[in-house]
Amino acid sequence: MAAASDAYAPPRLLTLILQRKTLAVGLLILAVVTLLAVLAPLVAPYSPSKLSIVNRLKPPGAEWFFGTDEFGRDIFSRTIYAGQLSLLVGAAATAFACVVGIALGIVAGFFRKADALVSRVVDAMMAFPDILLAIALVAALGPSLATVIVALGIVYAPRLARIVRASTLVIRELPYVEAARALGVPTWRIMTRHVLRNLVSPILVQATFIFAYAMLAEAGLSFLGVGVSPEIPTWGTMIASGRQYVGQADWMTVFPGIAIVLTVLSLQLVGDGLRDLLDPRLRKDL
Amino acid sequence: MRSSDNNVLLSVRGLVKQFATKSGPVKAVDGVSFEVGRGQILGIVGESGSGKTTAGRAVLRLVEPTSGEAVFDGVDLFGLSEKELRPYRRRMQIIFQDPYSSLNPRMRVGDIIGEAIDTHGLAKGAARRVRIEELLARVGLSAEHARRYPNEFSGGQRQRIGIARALAVEPELIIADEPVSALDVSVQSQVLNLIQELQRELGLTMVFISHDLTVVEYLCDEIVVLYLGRVMEKGPSRAVHAAPRHPYTRALLATAPIPDPTVKRERVILQGDIPSPLDPPSGCVFRTRCPHATEACAKVVPPAEEVGPGHSVACIRHAELFS
Amino acid sequence: MAHSAAVPVRPEAAMLADDVMLKADDLQTHFIMGSRAAKSVDGVSLTVRRGETLAVVGESGSGKSVTSLSIMRLLAHPGRIVGGRILYRLRDGTVVDLATTGQKLMRSIRGREIAMIFQEPMTSLNPLFTVGDQIMEMVRLHEPVSRNEARARALEMLELVEIPAAAKRLDQYPHEMSGGMRQRVMIALALACRPALLIADEPTTALDVTIQAQILDLMRRLQREIGMSILFVTHNLGVVAEIAHEVAVMYAGRVVEQASVTDLFARPKHPYTKGLLACIPDPKRDRATDGSRRMLDPIPGSVPSIMALPRGCSFAPRCPLVEPACEAEPPVLERAGVNHLTRCRRHELL
Numbered sequence: 001m002a003a004a005s006d007a008y009a010p011p012r013l014l015t016l017i018l019q020r021k022t023l024a025v026g027l028l029i030l031a032v033v034t035l036l037a038v039l040a041p042l043v044a045p046y047s048p049s050k051l052s053i054v055n056r057l058k059p060p061g062a063e064w065f066f067g068t069d070e071f072g073r074d075i076f077s078r079t080i081y082a083g084q085l086s087l088l089v090g091a092a093a094t095a096f097a098c099v100v101g102i103a104l105g106i107v108a109g110f111f112r113k114a115d116a117l118v119s120r121v122v123d124a125m126m127a128f129p130d131i132l133l134a135i136a137l138v139a140a141l142g143p144s145l146a147t148v149i150v151a152l153g154i155v156y157a158p159r160l161a162r163i164v165r166a167s168t169l170v171i172r173e174l175p176y177v178e179a180a181r182a183l184g185v186p187t188w189r190i191m192t193r194h195v196l197r198n199l200v201s202p203i204l205v206q207a208t209f210i211f212a213y214a215m216l217a218e219a220g221l222s223f224l225g226v227g228v229s230p231e232i233p234t235w236g237t238m239i240a241s242g243r244q245y246v247g248q249a250d251w252m253t254v255f256p257g258i259a260i261v262l263t264v265l266s267l268q269l270v271g272d273g274l275r276d277l278l279d280p281r282l283r284k285d286l
Numbered sequence: 287m288r289s290s291d292n293n294v295l296l297s298v299r300g301l302v303k304q305f306a307t308k309s310g311p312v313k314a315v316d317g318v319s320f321e322v323g324r325g326q327i328l329g330i331v332g333e334s335g336s337g338k339t340t341a342g343r344a345v346l347r348l349v350e351p352t353s354g355e356a357v358f359d360g361v362d363l364f365g366l367s368e369k370e371l372r373p374y375r376r377r378m379q380i381i382f383q384d385p386y387s388s389l390n391p392r393m394r395v396g397d398i399i400g401e402a403i404d405t406h407g408l409a410k411g412a413a414r415r416v417r418i419e420e421l422l423a424r425v426g427l428s429a430e431h432a433r434r435y436p437n438e439f440s441g442g443q444r445q446r447i448g449i450a451r452a453l454a455v456e457p458e459l460i461i462a463d464e465p466v467s468a469l470d471v472s473v474q475s476q477v478l479n480l481i482q483e484l485q486r487e488l489g490l491t492m493v494f495i496s497h498d499l500t501v502v503e504y505l506c507d508e509i510v511v512l513y514l515g516r517v518m519e520k521g522p523s524r525a526v527h528a529a530p531r532h533p534y535t536r537a538l539l540a541t542a543p544i545p546d547p548t549v550k551r552e553r554v555i556l557q558g559d560i561p562s563p564l565d566p567p568s569g570c571v572f573r574t575r576c577p578h579a580t581e582a583c584a585k586v587v588p589p590a591e592e593v594g595p596g597h598s599v600a601c602i603r604h605a606e607l608f609s
Numbered sequence: 610m611a612h613s614a615a616v617p618v619r620p621e622a623a624m625l626a627d628d629v630m631l632k633a634d635d636l637q638t639h640f641i642m643g644s645r646a647a648k649s650v651d652g653v654s655l656t657v658r659r660g661e662t663l664a665v666v667g668e669s670g671s672g673k674s675v676t677s678l679s680i681m682r683l684l685a686h687p688g689r690i691v692g693g694r695i696l697y698r699l700r701d702g703t704v705v706d707l708a709t710t711g712q713k714l715m716r717s718i719r720g721r722e723i724a725m726i727f728q729e730p731m732t733s734l735n736p737l738f739t740v741g742d743q744i745m746e747m748v749r750l751h752e753p754v755s756r757n758e759a760r761a762r763a764l765e766m767l768e769l770v771e772i773p774a775a776a777k778r779l780d781q782y783p784h785e786m787s788g789g790m791r792q793r794v795m796i797a798l799a800l801a802c803r804p805a806l807l808i809a810d811e812p813t814t815a816l817d818v819t820i821q822a823q824i825l826d827l828m829r830r831l832q833r834e835i836g837m838s839i840l841f842v843t844h845n846l847g848v849v850a851e852i853a854h855e856v857a858v859m860y861a862g863r864v865v866e867q868a869s870v871t872d873l874f875a876r877p878k879h880p881y882t883k884g885l886l887a888c889i890p891d892p893k894r895d896r897a898t899d900g901s902r903r904m905l906d907p908i909p910g911s912v913p914s915i916m917a918l919p920r921g922c923s924f925a926p927r928c929p930l931v932e933p934a935c936e937a938e939p940p941v942l943e944r945a946g947v948n949h950l951t952r953c954r955r956h957e958l959l
Binding site for chain 2: 668669773787789790817818819820821822823825826844845846847848849850851853870871874875884885886888889890891892895896900902904905906907908909911912
């Protein structure tokens with residue numbers, strides 16, 4: 001087994017992805033959703049804000065695929081446009097959570113004094129239910145799109161901080177980190193080059209899950225009326241406004257609901273798939 | 287003293303390393319002293335719990351020593367700040383036991399060696415690439431290996447990469463911590479030969495840490511025998527092997543398996559286990575397993591006594607037993 | 610699997626000589642992954658005599674551990690015995706082929722007829738039970754004895770393996786013991802039902818030198834007293850010299866040489882064995898009186914992957930004696946002396 005390397009040729013990335021059904025399906029759905037959102041002006045048959053009182057609460061049909069809302073706006077177009085903001089909130093919150101969580105986690109993993117404080121705060125924050133903490137933060141910061149992003153970022157940062165800290169504690173004791181220290185490599189370079197680079201896989205996996213959670217939470221906040229302003233179409237605000245018409249026009253809630261479910265599902269599939277793909281123990285068996 | 291001698295590159299005196307554990311403080315290294323002459327190979331031999339690895343790490347300040355001094359080329363390394371230490375990092379390097387965890391799996395071989403070059407600003411651009419290729423050739427690998435990742439190599443090849451990384455900064459002293467223990471027998475000898483070649487050609491000074499007395503006898507000029515953090519015996523390799531003066535050294539020599547079924551040796555099989563460093567025996571730490579222990583051994587920590595040129599032993603009974 | 614449940618005495622069983630406990634004959638164990646098969650054990654033949662120790666020595670990937678697991682039929686998926694026989698003599702004198710024995714009979718053979726100890730005693734002992742419980746369970750699994758009788762046997766076993774304060778140790782958990790003590794417990798556990806064959810897979814590799822000496826000494830003494838046979842798997846030729854009567858050297862899934870221990874070390878008849886002996890430092894041979902060192906003679910290259918073995922002799926790419934014929938066709942086991950077999954067509958040159 002020592003010389004197995006000779007026959008080793010790294011398989012192409014595409015082949016690796018296609019061999020994993022969950023990952024391939026997840027990525028496919030995610031790509032379609034993202035493309036639709038990005039290309040909304042080209043794809044959507046109507047403007048998302050075009051009112052048409054005559055056509056209010058029309059059921060799905062040939063003219064309006066997903067029906068219309070109480071102001072006669074086309075649900076199909078709105079769902080596509082809403083995807084832009086929902087995905088944006090999810091992505092931005094995830095990015096925020098990553099920056100804060102990774103920084104806190106790696107500092108806590110490297111410096112014992114910082115660890116005492118960081119770990120305490122992280123534990124305290126994780127004791128609260130996500131949505132409750134988000135509501136409190138939005139209430140404190142004042143509701144706006146930016147606030148929602150920051151609040152969700154703060155809510156999910158501790159998850160990453162905890163994973164990064166735990167892995168840092170393990171990696172910092174490995175001989176290759178010792179070798180770097182023996183060479184006199186500065187601590188910050190050890191953190192990025194030797195520790196962070198080996199954490200890319202767990203962070204990536206966790207980030208896809210946080211993306212899904214953040215999108216759901218945004219919808220929840222909007223539904224509860226503490227999120228982005230109700231005029232801005234997100235899947236959350238659409239469901240919130242459709243809630244009054246559930247009995248007479250359930251398409252107002254069903255379609256944005258399906259959009260959320262599909263996107264969250266695809267993210268979960270991607271997360272699971274990545275975890276398998278990046279796990280070296282599973283990969284060796286290929 | 288010999289320490290002022292210009293021929294001594296590293297002089298360690300009274301090295302103590304204490305770790306705080308949940309069950310209380312543990313002295314992993316307890317007053318270890320040794321000297322390494324320029325261009326010499328010093329072997330540190332010991333079983334688990336002897337503190338041999340910790341001693342090596344402490345000299346390089348990879349673990350912070352509790353007390354003692356390590357004078358490298360006239361300067362006490364333990365008195366330096368991390369910043370003041372950096373120029374010395376270039377002059378001392380380490381080779382590890384485990385060829386797997388000692389290389390960052392996410393870095394290409396060229397970058398692993400290149401990091402050493404970059405850290406001390408030794409070469410840039412084309413010169414850097416040439417230097418990496420030289421180093422790979424030096425350890426018996428080829429230039430195209432620079433683009434590959436560690437997992438594409440066998441254990442022996444990985445150990446060569448680790449050696450190339452250490453050589454990249456042109457060190458004067460290398461601490462090799464069980465560098466061949468994890469390798470297959472046929473590969474061990476390749477790496478031992480490489481180490482010798484490099485030592486000779488580059489005039490390296492080495493501290494070779496090992497549990498394998500045979501390898502140490504073969505390779506080293508001087509030997510330090512550690513047990514539970516203390517020096518039992520030290521001296522020139524040949525003298526220690528030809529006339530061991532400590533009961534522990536004698537037992538180690540008698541029990542090291544020799545690949546020759548016709549050799550009949552005096553059987554000295556030590557009874558019992560190595561005591562826990564949490565609760566080391568009073569007096570001589572070896573007395574609980576020593577076939578010659580007396581009551582007096584429990585009372586005093588035996589001082590190191592000179593028994594020959596550069597050969598000393600820490601046993602109060604060595605004169606009556608083995609002279 | 611085509612294994613039948615009942616294994617009658619077969620006519621060929623008579624081929625097992627009286628002093629032979631175990632005889633593997635052209636054993637083939639492959640790990641089948643999709644369309645590819647890793648031939649971990651590729652035609653291994655070996656013989657363990659009654660009351661003697663056969664050491665199987667080899668480097669990583671030589672197939673030495675897979676051979677011992679095949680005999681115990683403890684192969685993990687996807688490993689499978691695909692050919693050959695493992696003839697073994699039971700206590701009642703019947704000879705069975707372990708390669709095709711049914712699972713039920715195999716279960717009664719393990720522990721009672723053949724026992725096994727491993728390199729890492731910590732992972733082979735259950736951390737949740739005291740060592741006494743584990744030995745008692747073992748005894749009661751194979752013999753109809755009461756709890757008290759089993760406990761008495763457990764105590765007797767711990768005393769047999771020279772564990773100090775055995776009565777107290779009986780009620781301790783594995784984690785309360787040192788590595789050497791745990792290996793003694795493993796041996797006690799293995800010997801509790803007085804097996805006729807003990808398979809020891811690198812039992813001293815994880816131990817310190819002084820502790821290794823204790824365990825080897827213990828195994829030699831137990832062999833003398835109980836008269837069991839031992840199949841000792843190791844990578845360490847020094848340990849082989851200390852413990853073995855017979856030695857089988859394995860390389861890339863095959864036995865390349867088998868001989869008595871004195872013969873093998875004095876007159877190795879395979880270039881691989883000779884190479885292995887030459888590359889272990891021997892201070893008497895390799896250091897001159899002035900202290901200068903002679904370079905070692907390493908075997909060039911590295912062990913081939915079992916997924917990509919050469920067509921002919923698998924040692925040919927590293928062999929100093931190689932000739933074109935070696936690369937064309939794999940060599941067969943040849944007789945190179947009394948009870949001395951080698952898989953080298955050029956062994957007369959040695």
